[in-house]
Amino acid sequence: MVPRASVFGFGKGTAKGGSPRARVAAYKVCWPPVSGNECFDADILAAFDVAIQDGVDVLSVSLGGDPTAFFNDSVAIGSFHAIKHGIVVVCSAGNSGPADGTVSNIAPWQITVGASTMDREFRSVVVLGNNMHYKGQSLSSKVLPDKKFFPLLSAADAKLANASIQNATLCQAGALDPKKVTGKILVCLRGKNARVDKGQQAALAGAVGMILANDFLTGNEIIADAHLLPASHINYTDGLAVFAYINSTKNPMARIMPVTTLIGTKPAPFMAAFSSKGPNTITPEILKPDITAPGVSVIAAYTEAEGPTNEDFDKRRVQFNSVSGTSMSCPHVSGIVGLLKTRYPNWSPAAIKSAIMTSATTLDNANERILNASYIKAGPFSYGSGHIQPNLAMDPGLVYDLSTKDYLNFLCTLGYNDTLISAFSQDNYKCPGSINLANFNYPSITIPNLVGSITVTRTVKNVGTPGTYRAQVQKPVGISVKVKPKKLKFKKVGEEKTFIVSLKVKKGEAIKEYVYGQLVWSDHVHYVRSPIVVKAV
Incomplete structure (x- = not known):
């Protein structure tokens, strides 16, 4: 601790x-x-x-x-x-x-x-001269004077004469003109160079602060960085609004509020x-x-x-x-x-x-x-x-178990010969005659090229109390799914039960791209969920 x-x-x-x-x-x-x-x-x-x-x-x-x-x-x-x-x-x-x-x-x-987010944010709010507020994030230890607005400038408008607009927009080294940037809050676009490097380049050019706006691909993913100057990282939609404000205002102004820690943010x-x-x-x-x-x-x-x-x-x-x-x-x-x-x-x-x-x-x-x-x-x-x-x-409640032998058999289904398998097993391993990769006892079911229908086998082991589990299926779009048996009864710990899942393309309803569903085995206490991923061809 x-x-x-x-x-x-x-x-x-x-x-x-x-x-x-x-x-x-x-x-x-x-x-x-x-x-x-x-x-x-x-x-x-x-x-x-x-x-x-x-x-x-x-x-x-x-x-x-x-x-x-x-x-x-x-x-x-x-x-x-x-x-x-x-x-x-x-x-x-x-x-x-x-x-x-x-x-x-x-x-x-x-x-x-x-990687996914958590419900904590290090919020730093951007306030524009039109009183619009945009919630960004930062871990900058430096703050601007309270409630003071500064001129706001798009990095594209701050380029050196010999620099490209793209490099300036991204706030890359050697692209910003200090004569244009000094004393202003600079808006940089995310991409190519490091997020914190953009802040460094803005600071070297004389900016008092930086707003880092996401591009389309990074969307709503905003990351709290320990910038060297007051800064706020905002999402793509808010970035568009900031650029629109700059382009529609004669003297755009902004301020960056100090960072605060928030818990319980959604989504x-x-x-x-x-x-x-x-x-x-x-x-x-x-x-x-x-x-x-x-x-x-x-x-x-x-x-x-x-x-x-x-x-x-x-x-x-x-x-x-x-x-x-x-x-x-x-x-x-x-x-x-x-x-x-x-x-x-x-x-x-x-x-x-x-x-x-x-x-x-x-x-x-x-x-x-x-x-x-x-x-x-x-x-x-x-x-x-x-x-x-x-x-x-x-x-x-239940687990899908696998042994070293199962993993070696998996390699056999890929056509690995004795030489290739020897990288994984020092012992001479002889591949079984016929193995279907679809029956590999993985906790998810993925069928990348489904033609007509397929039946896959899975085995679950009881690691909880005795009980009866029933199958619940959410079917992928255009795919019928049947589970047999629909009920598994376990009397003791370590007991194993095998079931089959039959998947069939519904003519006229299937789409030729990946679709998703799920299989859940439940005794009303445990919910043992497996994704089903299918692509019909």
């Missing part, structure tokens, strides 16, 4: 880890760049080897690259060897969103984590625009990411070897910082895995993963469907099974 943790006094409270009594071992795998590379396969695999030898229980892996075949993926190979030793491996989904098919760390034995969570998305480009039959967790403006302990903006120009030092990325959502899940490992030391990595996935929610704190950063309904390719719910994961 660390009392009075904060970033420049904002978000003040007592900090603790997700597994407060856990011991942490850190393994360094990334080094100063060599030929543009920082994290080499040899270092990554060496770290997995040492961690396995050290007997860790959970590995939190906040790194990754472009999705690639598993036999070329050092994180996938290292993770496989870890799960063979009962170690749960949690990985970042990546920060390459919001484009589709960008998710990395897509092996089924990894828990892949997307929350919603998906971060940067969070990498599915579909899984290597094995589309496996839904990725698996889960989402808080990854925006997360207060965390921070190195004093560099400043809070992680830029060379920042000479400030802090013990805690606000950081965003799937590298922050990943350890949230790792902490919860630590608690699950403590409570259920004999559970397999797959059982723990299933408990986390099937207990997740797809609703926000307004009891509406989780949205993306553009406030459009998100789907399983954004959040996987949903937003993590730690307390419900502690009592999932």
